[in-house]
Amino acid sequence: MRGRLLGVVAAWAALVAGVIAALHTGLADRLPGAVAVHWSGSGADRSQSTGAFLAQTLVFWGVMAVVAIPPALSSLVAARRAARRRLLAYVFGAGGFVIAMYAITLLANLDLADWREARLPAIGFGYVIGAAALGVLAGWLAGTPGPDRAPETDAQAGPTIVLRPGERAVWVSRTSNLWLATGGAALAVAAAVFAMAAAEAAAAASVGPVLVIAVVGAFLSTVRVRADEHGLSVGFGPFGWPARRIALDRIERAWTEDRSAMRAGGYGVRGLPGATTVMIRGGRCLVVRLRDGGTFAVSVDDAENGAALLNALAADGARV
Amino acid sequence: MLLKLNLNDPRPLHEQVAGAIRRAIAEGSYPPGSRLPPARDLAGALGINANTVLRALRELRDEGVLEFRRGRGVTVMHQADHRSALLERIRGLLREAERYGYRREDVIKMIGELT
Numbered sequence: 001m002r003g004r005l006l007g008v009v010a011a012w013a014a015l016v017a018g019v020i021a022a023l024h025t026g027l028a029d030r031l032p033g034a035v036a037v038h039w040s041g042s043g044a045d046r047s048q049s050t051g052a053f054l055a056q057t058l059v060f061w062g063v064m065a066v067v068a069i070p071p072a073l074s075s076l077v078a079a080r081r082a083a084r085r086r087l088l089a090y091v092f093g094a095g096g097f098v099i100a101m102y103a104i105t106l107l108a109n110l111d112l113a114d115w116r117e118a119r120l121p122a123i124g125f126g127y128v129i130g131a132a133a134l135g136v137l138a139g140w141l142a143g144t145p146g147p148d149r150a151p152e153t154d155a156q157a158g159p160t161i162v163l164r165p166g167e168r169a170v171w172v173s174r175t176s177n178l179w180l181a182t183g184g185a186a187l188a189v190a191a192a193v194f195a196m197a198a199a200e201a202a203a204a205a206s207v208g209p210v211l212v213i214a215v216v217g218a219f220l221s222t223v224r225v226r227a228d229e230h231g232l233s234v235g236f237g238p239f240g241w242p243a244r245r246i247a248l249d250r251i252e253r254a255w256t257e258d259r260s261a262m263r264a265g266g267y268g269v270r271g272l273p274g275a276t277t278v279m280i281r282g283g284r285c286l287v288v289r290l291r292d293g294g295t296f297a298v299s300v301d302d303a304e305n306g307a308a309l310l311n312a313l314a315a316d317g318a319r320v
Numbered sequence: 321m322l323l324k325l326n327l328n329d330p331r332p333l334h335e336q337v338a339g340a341i342r343r344a345i346a347e348g349s350y351p352p353g354s355r356l357p358p359a360r361d362l363a364g365a366l367g368i369n370a371n372t373v374l375r376a377l378r379e380l381r382d383e384g385v386l387e388f389r390r391g392r393g394v395t396v397m398h399q400a401d402h403r404s405a406l407l408e409r410i411r412g413l414l415r416e417a418e419r420y421g422y423r424r425e426d427v428i429k430m431i432g433e434l435t
Contacts, residue, residue, distance in 0.1 A: 302350070
Protein backbone atom coordinates (compact mmCIF):
# COMPACT_ATOMS: atom_id res chain seq x y z
CA MET A 1 0.00 0.00 0.00
CA ARG A 2 2.85 2.32 0.90
CA GLY A 3 4.74 1.44 -2.26
CA ARG A 4 1.58 1.99 -4.30
CA LEU A 5 1.10 5.50 -2.90
CA LEU A 6 4.70 6.46 -3.67
CA GLY A 7 4.29 4.92 -7.14
CA VAL A 8 1.22 7.05 -7.86
CA VAL A 9 3.00 10.22 -6.69
CA ALA A 10 6.13 9.43 -8.72
CA ALA A 11 4.16 8.53 -11.86
CA TRP A 12 2.12 11.72 -11.61
CA ALA A 13 5.26 13.83 -11.03
CA ALA A 14 6.85 12.29 -14.15
CA LEU A 15 3.66 12.75 -16.19
CA VAL A 16 3.37 16.45 -15.28
CA ALA A 17 7.04 17.03 -16.09
CA GLY A 18 6.50 15.21 -19.40
CA VAL A 19 3.47 17.35 -20.32
CA ILE A 20 5.41 20.54 -19.53
CA ALA A 21 8.37 19.40 -21.64
CA ALA A 22 6.02 18.36 -24.47
CA LEU A 23 4.34 21.78 -24.42
CA HIS A 24 7.78 23.37 -24.67
CA THR A 25 9.01 21.27 -27.61
CA GLY A 26 5.64 21.32 -29.38
CA LEU A 27 5.25 25.09 -29.29
CA ALA A 28 8.92 26.17 -29.44
CA ASP A 29 8.75 27.06 -33.19
CA ARG A 30 5.81 29.41 -32.69
CA LEU A 31 7.22 31.34 -29.70
CA PRO A 32 9.43 34.45 -29.65
CA GLY A 33 12.96 33.95 -28.30
CA ALA A 34 11.92 35.47 -24.99
CA VAL A 35 8.44 34.92 -23.57
CA ALA A 36 6.46 37.25 -21.33
CA VAL A 37 6.14 35.55 -17.94
CA HIS A 38 4.63 38.30 -15.79
CA TRP A 39 1.87 40.80 -16.36
CA SER A 40 0.82 43.93 -14.50
CA GLY A 41 -2.06 46.29 -15.14
CA SER A 42 -0.48 47.88 -18.21
CA GLY A 43 0.59 44.63 -19.90
CA ALA A 44 3.55 42.24 -19.95
CA ASP A 45 6.36 43.59 -17.78
CA ARG A 46 8.88 40.75 -17.46
CA SER A 47 10.33 38.20 -19.85
CA GLN A 48 12.50 35.09 -19.80
CA SER A 49 14.08 32.95 -22.49
CA THR A 50 11.86 29.94 -23.30
CA GLY A 51 14.55 27.56 -22.04
CA ALA A 52 14.92 29.38 -18.72
CA PHE A 53 11.15 29.47 -18.26
CA LEU A 54 10.96 25.72 -18.90
CA ALA A 55 13.77 25.04 -16.41
CA GLN A 56 12.22 27.29 -13.79
CA THR A 57 8.81 25.63 -14.16
CA LEU A 58 10.32 22.15 -13.88
CA VAL A 59 12.29 23.11 -10.74
CA PHE A 60 9.16 24.66 -9.22
CA TRP A 61 7.23 21.47 -9.91
CA GLY A 62 10.11 19.36 -8.60
CA VAL A 63 10.02 21.16 -5.24
CA MET A 64 6.23 20.77 -5.02
CA ALA A 65 6.49 17.05 -5.79
CA VAL A 66 9.45 16.33 -3.46
CA VAL A 67 7.51 17.70 -0.49
CA ALA A 68 4.99 14.88 -1.05
CA ILE A 69 7.56 12.08 -0.82
CA PRO A 70 7.87 11.74 3.01
CA PRO A 71 4.10 11.46 3.58
CA ALA A 72 3.82 9.10 0.58
CA LEU A 73 6.29 6.81 2.39
CA SER A 74 4.38 6.92 5.65
CA SER A 75 2.41 3.79 6.50
CA LEU A 76 0.04 5.92 8.59
CA VAL A 77 -0.92 7.98 5.55
CA ALA A 78 -1.37 4.81 3.50
CA ALA A 79 -3.68 3.31 6.13
CA ARG A 80 -5.97 6.29 6.54
CA ARG A 81 -8.36 7.33 3.80
CA ALA A 82 -8.55 11.02 4.77
CA ALA A 83 -4.75 11.32 4.80
CA ARG A 84 -4.46 9.55 1.43
CA ARG A 85 -7.07 11.82 -0.07
CA ARG A 86 -5.31 14.91 1.28
CA LEU A 87 -1.92 13.85 -0.05
CA LEU A 88 -3.14 12.90 -3.53
CA ALA A 89 -5.42 15.96 -3.75
CA TYR A 90 -2.40 18.14 -3.04
CA VAL A 91 -0.14 16.37 -5.57
CA PHE A 92 -2.76 16.19 -8.34
CA GLY A 93 -4.01 19.73 -7.71
CA ALA A 94 -0.49 21.16 -7.70
CA GLY A 95 0.25 19.33 -10.96
CA GLY A 96 -2.89 20.70 -12.62
CA PHE A 97 -1.98 24.18 -11.41
CA VAL A 98 1.58 24.03 -12.76
CA ILE A 99 0.54 22.62 -16.16
CA ALA A 100 -2.22 25.23 -16.59
CA MET A 101 0.08 28.09 -15.54
CA TYR A 102 2.72 26.96 -18.01
CA ALA A 103 0.21 26.42 -20.81
CA ILE A 104 -1.59 29.78 -20.53
CA THR A 105 1.74 31.62 -20.37
CA LEU A 106 3.00 29.95 -23.56
CA LEU A 107 -0.36 30.40 -25.31
CA ALA A 108 -0.35 34.13 -24.49
CA ASN A 109 3.01 34.38 -26.29
CA LEU A 110 2.02 32.21 -29.25
CA ASP A 111 2.85 33.52 -32.76
CA LEU A 112 4.18 36.87 -31.47
CA ALA A 113 7.32 38.60 -32.72
CA ASP A 114 7.97 40.39 -29.44
CA TRP A 115 6.99 39.34 -25.89
CA ARG A 116 5.85 42.93 -25.10
CA GLU A 117 2.76 42.34 -27.27
CA ALA A 118 1.65 39.37 -25.16
CA ARG A 119 -1.77 39.73 -23.57
CA LEU A 120 -3.02 37.47 -20.83
CA PRO A 121 -6.79 36.99 -21.05
CA ALA A 122 -8.59 37.30 -17.72
CA ILE A 123 -10.18 33.89 -18.33
CA GLY A 124 -6.66 32.42 -18.10
CA PHE A 125 -6.82 32.52 -14.32
CA GLY A 126 -10.12 30.71 -14.52
CA TYR A 127 -8.42 27.89 -16.44
CA VAL A 128 -5.63 27.70 -13.85
CA ILE A 129 -8.05 27.51 -10.93
CA GLY A 130 -10.22 25.05 -12.85
CA ALA A 131 -7.25 22.79 -13.64
CA ALA A 132 -6.11 22.87 -10.00
CA ALA A 133 -9.65 22.09 -8.80
CA LEU A 134 -9.91 19.20 -11.27
CA GLY A 135 -6.60 17.87 -9.99
CA VAL A 136 -7.77 18.14 -6.37
CA LEU A 137 -10.95 16.26 -7.24
CA ALA A 138 -9.03 13.56 -9.14
CA GLY A 139 -6.61 13.16 -6.23
CA TRP A 140 -9.44 12.96 -3.74
CA LEU A 141 -11.09 10.21 -5.80
CA ALA A 142 -7.78 8.39 -6.32
CA GLY A 143 -7.20 8.35 -2.56
CA THR A 144 -10.64 6.94 -1.79
CA PRO A 145 -10.22 3.19 -2.47
CA GLY A 146 -8.20 1.16 0.02
CA PRO A 147 -8.21 0.53 3.74
CA ASP A 148 -9.29 3.00 6.38
CA ARG A 149 -8.51 2.64 10.03
CA ALA A 150 -11.83 3.12 11.74
CA PRO A 151 -12.04 5.83 14.36
CA GLU A 152 -12.52 4.22 17.73
CA THR A 153 -12.86 5.47 21.22
CA ASP A 154 -12.85 3.70 24.55
CA ALA A 155 -13.61 6.73 26.68
CA GLN A 156 -15.89 4.80 29.04
CA ALA A 157 -13.76 2.01 30.41
CA GLY A 158 -10.25 3.13 29.65
CA PRO A 159 -7.63 0.42 29.12
CA THR A 160 -5.46 -0.79 31.95
CA ILE A 161 -2.67 -3.27 32.65
CA VAL A 162 -1.73 -5.32 35.66
CA LEU A 163 1.28 -4.08 37.58
CA ARG A 164 2.86 -6.67 39.84
CA PRO A 165 4.57 -5.61 43.07
CA GLY A 166 8.27 -4.96 42.62
CA GLU A 167 7.77 -4.13 38.96
CA ARG A 168 8.70 -0.84 37.39
CA ALA A 169 6.84 0.09 34.21
CA VAL A 170 7.45 3.01 31.87
CA TRP A 171 5.99 3.93 28.53
CA VAL A 172 7.78 6.01 25.90
CA SER A 173 6.65 7.01 22.47
CA ARG A 174 7.27 9.72 19.98
CA THR A 175 5.42 11.10 17.00
CA SER A 176 6.69 13.21 14.16
CA ASN A 177 4.81 15.03 11.46
CA LEU A 178 6.80 14.74 8.26
CA TRP A 179 4.77 17.49 6.59
CA LEU A 180 5.62 19.97 9.34
CA ALA A 181 9.23 18.82 9.55
CA THR A 182 9.98 18.93 5.80
CA GLY A 183 7.88 22.07 5.35
CA GLY A 184 9.69 23.82 8.20
CA ALA A 185 13.10 22.72 6.98
CA ALA A 186 12.36 23.72 3.36
CA LEU A 187 11.05 27.09 4.50
CA ALA A 188 14.13 27.69 6.67
CA VAL A 189 16.48 26.83 3.80
CA ALA A 190 14.54 29.02 1.35
CA ALA A 191 14.55 31.93 3.81
CA ALA A 192 18.28 31.56 4.44
CA VAL A 193 19.07 31.42 0.69
CA PHE A 194 16.90 34.48 0.10
CA ALA A 195 18.57 36.40 2.93
CA MET A 196 22.02 35.64 1.51
CA ALA A 197 20.99 36.53 -2.04
CA ALA A 198 19.20 39.74 -1.06
CA ALA A 199 21.25 42.79 -2.02
CA GLU A 200 19.83 45.11 0.64
CA ALA A 201 19.97 44.63 4.37
CA ALA A 202 16.30 45.59 4.73
CA ALA A 203 15.24 42.82 2.34
CA ALA A 204 17.40 40.31 4.22
CA ALA A 205 15.89 41.37 7.54
CA SER A 206 12.36 40.85 6.21
CA VAL A 207 13.11 37.11 6.23
CA GLY A 208 13.18 37.14 10.05
CA PRO A 209 9.50 36.34 10.69
CA VAL A 210 9.56 33.51 8.11
CA LEU A 211 12.58 32.01 9.84
CA VAL A 212 10.75 32.18 13.19
CA ILE A 213 7.73 30.37 11.70
CA ALA A 214 10.01 27.74 10.18
CA VAL A 215 11.78 27.10 13.50
CA VAL A 216 8.48 26.93 15.43
CA GLY A 217 7.17 24.50 12.79
CA ALA A 218 10.24 22.31 13.18
CA PHE A 219 9.82 22.32 16.98
CA LEU A 220 6.18 21.31 16.75
CA SER A 221 6.93 18.55 14.24
CA THR A 222 8.03 16.10 16.96
CA VAL A 223 6.80 15.21 20.43
CA ARG A 224 8.24 12.65 22.80
CA VAL A 225 5.80 11.40 25.38
CA ARG A 226 6.63 9.49 28.54
CA ALA A 227 4.45 7.95 31.21
CA ASP A 228 5.92 6.64 34.47
CA GLU A 229 5.33 6.76 38.21
CA HIS A 230 5.83 10.55 38.11
CA GLY A 231 3.02 11.09 35.63
CA LEU A 232 2.85 12.17 32.03
CA SER A 233 5.53 14.25 30.29
CA VAL A 234 5.38 15.69 26.78
CA GLY A 235 8.58 17.14 25.31
CA PHE A 236 8.63 19.14 22.10
CA GLY A 237 11.14 19.32 19.31
CA PRO A 238 14.34 17.45 18.60
CA PHE A 239 15.69 18.07 22.12
CA GLY A 240 12.51 17.32 24.04
CA TRP A 241 12.47 20.85 25.34
CA PRO A 242 10.30 22.73 26.26
CA ALA A 243 8.32 20.03 28.06
CA ARG A 244 4.87 19.86 29.61
CA ARG A 245 4.55 17.69 32.73
CA ILE A 246 1.43 16.46 34.47
CA ALA A 247 2.00 14.90 37.88
CA LEU A 248 0.44 11.46 38.44
CA ASP A 249 -1.71 12.66 41.36
CA ARG A 250 -3.40 15.17 39.04
CA ILE A 251 -4.49 12.45 36.62
CA GLU A 252 -7.90 10.90 37.16
CA ARG A 253 -8.00 8.51 34.19
CA ALA A 254 -6.70 8.08 30.65
CA TRP A 255 -8.09 6.75 27.40
CA THR A 256 -7.47 6.98 23.65
CA GLU A 257 -9.50 8.74 21.05
CA ASP A 258 -9.26 9.55 17.35
CA ARG A 259 -9.06 13.28 16.83
CA SER A 260 -8.56 15.18 13.61
CA ALA A 261 -6.56 18.37 13.22
CA MET A 262 -9.71 19.91 11.78
CA ARG A 263 -11.58 19.30 15.03
CA ALA A 264 -8.68 20.35 17.26
CA GLY A 265 -8.39 23.62 15.33
CA GLY A 266 -5.16 22.97 13.48
CA TYR A 267 -1.70 21.69 14.30
CA GLY A 268 0.37 22.63 17.30
CA VAL A 269 -0.77 23.26 20.85
CA ARG A 270 -4.52 23.83 20.51
CA GLY A 271 -7.46 24.70 22.68
CA LEU A 272 -7.83 26.56 25.94
CA PRO A 273 -6.09 25.91 29.25
CA GLY A 274 -8.00 22.98 30.75
CA ALA A 275 -8.82 21.49 27.35
CA THR A 276 -5.51 21.38 25.52
CA THR A 277 -4.71 19.19 22.52
CA VAL A 278 -1.15 18.80 21.32
CA MET A 279 -1.90 17.99 17.69
CA ILE A 280 1.08 16.71 15.74
CA ARG A 281 -0.86 14.55 13.31
CA GLY A 282 -4.49 13.56 12.98
CA GLY A 283 -5.49 10.19 14.40
CA ARG A 284 -5.02 8.32 17.64
CA CYS A 285 -4.55 10.55 20.68
CA LEU A 286 -3.79 9.84 24.31
CA VAL A 287 -6.30 11.73 26.45
CA VAL A 288 -6.10 12.24 30.22
CA ARG A 289 -8.79 13.63 32.47
CA LEU A 290 -7.40 15.74 35.28
CA ARG A 291 -8.73 15.86 38.81
CA ASP A 292 -9.42 19.58 38.44
CA GLY A 293 -11.87 18.72 35.64
CA GLY A 294 -9.73 19.57 32.63
CA THR A 295 -8.51 17.29 29.88
CA PHE A 296 -5.19 17.08 28.10
CA ALA A 297 -4.68 15.25 24.81
CA VAL A 298 -1.64 14.51 22.70
CA SER A 299 -1.53 12.80 19.32
CA VAL A 300 0.96 9.97 19.73
CA ASP A 301 1.65 6.46 18.42
CA ASP A 302 0.99 3.45 20.66
CA ALA A 303 -1.35 5.61 22.80
CA GLU A 304 -3.30 2.54 24.09
CA ASN A 305 -0.32 1.31 26.10
CA GLY A 306 0.30 4.79 27.50
CA ALA A 307 -3.31 5.15 28.61
CA ALA A 308 -3.26 1.64 30.12
CA LEU A 309 -0.15 2.35 32.14
CA LEU A 310 -1.42 5.72 33.38
CA ASN A 311 -4.68 4.10 34.50
CA ALA A 312 -2.80 1.34 36.32
CA LEU A 313 -0.45 3.82 38.00
CA ALA A 314 -3.29 6.18 38.91
CA ALA A 315 -5.23 3.28 40.47
CA ASP A 316 -2.13 2.24 42.45
CA GLY A 317 -1.64 5.81 43.63
CA ALA A 318 -5.27 6.03 44.76
CA ARG A 319 -4.91 2.79 46.82
CA VAL A 320 -1.77 3.86 48.67
CA MET B 321 6.66 1.34 23.93
CA LEU B 322 5.62 -0.11 27.28
CA LEU B 323 8.56 -1.56 29.19
CA LYS B 324 8.26 -3.48 32.45
CA LEU B 325 11.28 -4.28 34.60
CA ASN B 326 11.18 -6.49 37.66
CA LEU B 327 13.24 -4.81 40.37
CA ASN B 328 14.04 -8.19 42.00
CA ASP B 329 15.25 -9.83 38.80
CA PRO B 330 18.86 -11.02 39.35
CA ARG B 331 19.71 -11.07 35.63
CA PRO B 332 22.02 -8.37 34.19
CA LEU B 333 20.16 -5.16 33.38
CA HIS B 334 20.76 -5.27 29.62
CA GLU B 335 19.19 -8.74 29.47
CA GLN B 336 16.15 -7.50 31.37
CA VAL B 337 15.79 -4.54 29.01
CA ALA B 338 16.12 -6.84 25.98
CA GLY B 339 13.42 -9.06 27.48
CA ALA B 340 11.13 -6.09 28.10
CA ILE B 341 11.52 -4.87 24.50
CA ARG B 342 11.00 -8.42 23.20
CA ARG B 343 7.72 -8.66 25.14
CA ALA B 344 6.58 -5.23 23.94
CA ILE B 345 7.15 -6.34 20.32
CA ALA B 346 5.50 -9.72 20.93
CA GLU B 347 2.40 -7.95 22.22
CA GLY B 348 2.08 -6.34 18.82
CA SER B 349 2.15 -2.64 19.63
CA TYR B 350 5.17 -2.28 17.34
CA PRO B 351 4.35 -4.00 14.04
CA PRO B 352 7.15 -5.06 11.64
CA GLY B 353 8.76 -2.07 9.94
CA SER B 354 7.84 0.40 12.65
CA ARG B 355 10.43 2.47 14.36
CA LEU B 356 11.44 2.09 17.99
CA PRO B 357 11.75 5.14 20.24
CA PRO B 358 15.41 6.27 20.34
CA ALA B 359 17.63 4.48 22.87
CA ARG B 360 18.20 7.81 24.59
CA ASP B 361 14.45 8.18 25.29
CA LEU B 362 14.16 4.60 26.58
CA ALA B 363 17.21 5.02 28.81
CA GLY B 364 15.93 8.34 30.16
CA ALA B 365 12.55 6.86 31.02
CA LEU B 366 14.03 3.77 32.68
CA GLY B 367 16.59 5.88 34.53
CA ILE B 368 19.50 3.78 33.25
CA ASN B 369 22.57 4.35 31.10
CA ALA B 370 21.98 4.69 27.34
CA ASN B 371 24.78 2.18 26.70
CA THR B 372 22.82 -0.47 28.59
CA VAL B 373 19.84 0.09 26.30
CA LEU B 374 22.11 0.07 23.23
CA ARG B 375 23.58 -3.24 24.37
CA ALA B 376 20.06 -4.66 24.68
CA LEU B 377 19.17 -3.34 21.20
CA ARG B 378 22.29 -4.94 19.71
CA GLU B 379 21.37 -8.29 21.29
CA LEU B 380 17.94 -8.07 19.71
CA ARG B 381 19.49 -7.19 16.36
CA ASP B 382 21.71 -10.27 16.58
CA GLU B 383 18.59 -12.34 17.34
CA GLY B 384 16.93 -11.05 14.17
CA VAL B 385 14.24 -9.11 16.02
CA LEU B 386 15.48 -5.62 15.21
CA GLU B 387 17.19 -3.99 12.30
CA PHE B 388 19.54 -0.98 12.51
CA ARG B 389 19.20 1.25 9.50
CA ARG B 390 21.16 4.38 8.77
CA GLY B 391 18.92 7.41 8.94
CA ARG B 392 15.88 5.30 9.85
CA GLY B 393 16.89 4.42 13.37
CA VAL B 394 16.02 1.03 14.85
CA THR B 395 13.12 -0.77 13.20
CA VAL B 396 11.28 -4.01 13.89
CA MET B 397 12.15 -6.83 11.49
CA HIS B 398 9.57 -8.59 9.36
CA GLN B 399 7.75 -11.29 11.39
CA ALA B 400 9.72 -10.20 14.46
CA ASP B 401 6.53 -10.21 16.54
CA HIS B 402 6.17 -13.99 16.11
CA ARG B 403 9.88 -14.53 16.43
CA SER B 404 10.31 -12.45 19.56
CA ALA B 405 7.26 -14.06 21.15
CA LEU B 406 8.80 -17.49 20.56
CA LEU B 407 12.25 -16.40 21.70
CA GLU B 408 10.84 -14.97 24.90
CA ARG B 409 9.08 -18.27 25.68
CA ILE B 410 12.16 -20.31 24.80
CA ARG B 411 14.22 -18.22 27.19
CA GLY B 412 11.63 -18.78 29.89
CA LEU B 413 11.73 -22.51 29.14
CA LEU B 414 15.54 -22.57 29.46
CA ARG B 415 15.34 -20.73 32.80
CA GLU B 416 12.77 -23.20 34.08
CA ALA B 417 14.83 -26.14 32.84
CA GLU B 418 17.84 -24.76 34.67
CA ARG B 419 15.86 -24.63 37.90
CA TYR B 420 15.11 -28.36 37.54
CA GLY B 421 18.75 -29.10 36.84
CA TYR B 422 18.54 -29.61 33.07
CA ARG B 423 21.19 -28.08 30.89
CA ARG B 424 20.62 -26.24 27.62
CA GLU B 425 21.83 -29.31 25.64
CA ASP B 426 19.30 -31.50 27.45
CA VAL B 427 16.46 -29.18 26.41
CA ILE B 428 17.67 -29.10 22.79
CA LYS B 429 17.82 -32.91 22.86
CA MET B 430 14.29 -33.08 24.28
CA ILE B 431 13.02 -30.84 21.47
CA GLY B 432 14.83 -33.04 18.96
CA GLU B 433 13.16 -36.15 20.36
CA LEU B 434 9.69 -34.66 19.93
CA THR B 435 7.81 -35.78 16.86
